[in-house]
Amino acid sequence: MELPVMPPVKPMLAKLVSSIPPDMQYEAKWDGFRTIVFRDGPEIELGSRTGKPLTRYFPELVAALAERLPERCVVDGEIVIAREGHLDFDALSERIHPADSRVRMLAERTPATFIAFDLLALGDEALLSSPLHERHEGLTRALADVTPPVHLAPATRDAALALRWFEQYEGAGLDGIVAKPLDARYRQNERVMFKVKHERTADCVVAGYRHHKSGPVVGSLLLGLYDGAGHLQHVGVAAAFSMRRRAELAEELEPLRMASARDHPWASWADESAHESARLPGAPSRWSGRKDLSWVPLRPERVCEVAYDHMENGARFRHTAQFRRWRPDRTAESCTYAQLEEPVRYDLAEILGAPPRT
Template sequence: MDLPISPPVAPMLAKAVKTMPRGDLYYEPKFDGFRCVVFRDGDEVVLSSRGEKPLTRYFPELVETVRRELPERCVIDGEVIIRRGGRLDFDLLSQRIHPAASRVNLLAEQTPASFVAFDVLALDDTAYLDAPFRQRRALLEEALAGARPPVHVTPITESFEVAERWFGEFEGAGLDGVVAKPADVPYAPDKRLMYKVKHERTADCVVAGFRWHKSGPIVGSLLLGLWDDEGRLRHVGVAASFTMKRREELVGELEPYRIADIAGHPWAGWAAQGEADRMPGAVSRWTGKKDLSWVALRPELVCEVAYEHMEGDRFRHTARFRRWRTDRTPESCTYEQLEVPVEFDLDQILT
C-alpha cells in the first residue's frame, strides 16, 4: 500500500463536555458505531479501528463498497454502522466481531454495514493532517460528491441552534450526541482536540453481583439489574467508575450481601434458558480470555447510576455510580423508570 499515510493511524478523539460549546465550530451528529479509518490504494483496502486494530476481515461487504464508492487513493476517517429499520443497532454491529469467517460472511449478507465519512486524512499523494478542519471538510465533500449508499458523508452545520435541535431529535434514531470540531483544528492522531456532548440520564438499579478488580481483592465493577414485565431481573450492565480507595471500601459494604450458593439467585438459571450470552461471566468476543467471573449478591441493594442511553434492554456504555438509594426497594427498579427517546428516522439524517 503506497499512500502518504500508512496504516494504522490512531484517529483524532473528542473530550466530553457537559453543554454544547459555542465558537468557531462545526457540529456533526455523533453516530454510535465502530470508529474506522479507511485506507484505499487501488484494490488494496484496510479498515482500521480506533484501537489501530484491523477491522477488514469483519466487514467484507464494506471492502467492496470502498472499492466502488471511495476515491482510488485515499485515507478517510468515519464510522461503521449497521441499521435496523429506521435506527442504528449496535448489538447487530458487535455481532460482526466473530472468529468464524463463515459467520462473518453470513452476517455481511443479512445485516450489511454502512460507512459514514466525516474527515479526510489523505487524497492521492497528499496528506492533509496539518490542514484546518474547514479545508478538510471541503475536500471530503468534493471527493465523495458522487458516493452512493451505503457510503454517506455526515451532516454538518455551523449553527449552534441546529446542533441543539440535532442533539434532542437524533437520539430517536440511535445516535448518541453531537461532536463539535474547531474550524481551524489540524488532524492530530490520538489527541482530544474536538468536543462531544452526550446524553446522560439516571436510573435506580438493583446491585446483584460484582467482579473483582484485576489489581487485587478490591471491587472492580458492580453488576446492575432491572426487573422486566415478566418478573425477571435482567442484567443491564455494570458500574465501574470508582477510585481505588472507594473500591477498597466497597468490599466491606458488599460483604453482608454475598451468597455462597447461587441456586436461589435471579441469574442462576439464565444459561438454562438460552441466555448465556447475557448473563454475567459469559465469554466476551471483545475481551477474549479476560476473567469475567463474578460474585453473587442478594438482590437487595439499590444504587443510582448515570447512563447515556440504552441499546435494546441494556446500557450501551459503562454506567457511572452516583449513590446508594436506601430509600428505594429492589422491586421498584423496573424498566418503566427509563426515559424513551422519541423515534426519529435515520434516513432523514443520512440524506
C-alpha cells in the first residue's frame, strides 16, 4: 500500500459545547466505531481511533468499500450497525470477536454500514492541509453515486436545520450534532471540531461501587433502576471524581456496606448465565478481558441524581453517567425506568435515504 496519507492516522476530534455554534458545517454525531479507510487498489485497511486495524472484523464492508470507493483514497467516517431503523451499538460491539467463524457469521446476520464524512487523500494528493469545505466538496463529488452499505453523511450549513436534526435524530440512536469550522485543516488527535450532545438527568439507586485502581476508595458508583416487575437492573456507572471525593464517598457509603452480596438484588452477578435474563454488574465481555470486575455491595437504599446522554436499547446508559447530587428526598423504590424520557422514534432510513444538503 502506497498512499499520500498512510496508516496509522489518529482522527480529528471534537470538544463538547453546550449549544450549536454559528457559521459552520453541521453533521449528525454517529454512535459507532470511528474508522479511517485506506484504499490502494485491491488493498483496504480499516483503521480504528487507537490506530489498531478493524479490517478482519468487517469482511462485508471491505468488499463493499472495494466496489464503492475511489481506487486510491483515504476516507474518515464511522462504522455503524442498524436494526429496525435504529443504531445498535451492542450489535456493533459483538463484531469484535477473536473467532473468524463468528465474525463471518455476524457479518451475514448483522451487516455493518460505513458513513463517510471526510476525505484525507484522493489519488496522489494528500488533503490534510486543505480546508474542510474543500475536503467536503471533494468527498461529495467522489461519492456522488455511492450506494449502501456505504453512505455520504448528511451535512448542512444551516444552523436551524442542524437544530432540527439534533432534536429528531436522537430517536434513531444518534448522539447529537458535530459542528466543523469551514476553514479547519485536518489536525490529527486534536479537538478542532465541536460536539453538542443530549443531556438528561435520572434518579438512580446506588447499589454498590468498585474500588479505584489506586486503592480502597471509590472508583465508580454502580447504578440501578427498577423495572416493571420490581427487579433492580444495573444500568451503568457514575465516575470521574477527584481523589479527595473518592475517599469521601467511601466514608459516606460505609454504613450501607454489606458483608457479602448473598442477600443483594445482584447476588448472582458472578454466574455468567444469570446475565442472560437480567442486567447485573460484572458482565463478562471481550472488552473487560482479565479486568477485575468485583465490586462492593451496598444496601440499595441511597439515591443519587446523575446526568446521562442517552440510553442503549432503552436498558442502560450508553456512556458513563455524571454524578450530580444525592437525593435524600427520594426512595429507592421510586427509581424506575418510567422516569426516563424516551426520544421520539425516528427511522434511520429517513436520515440516510435522501440526505438534504445546503
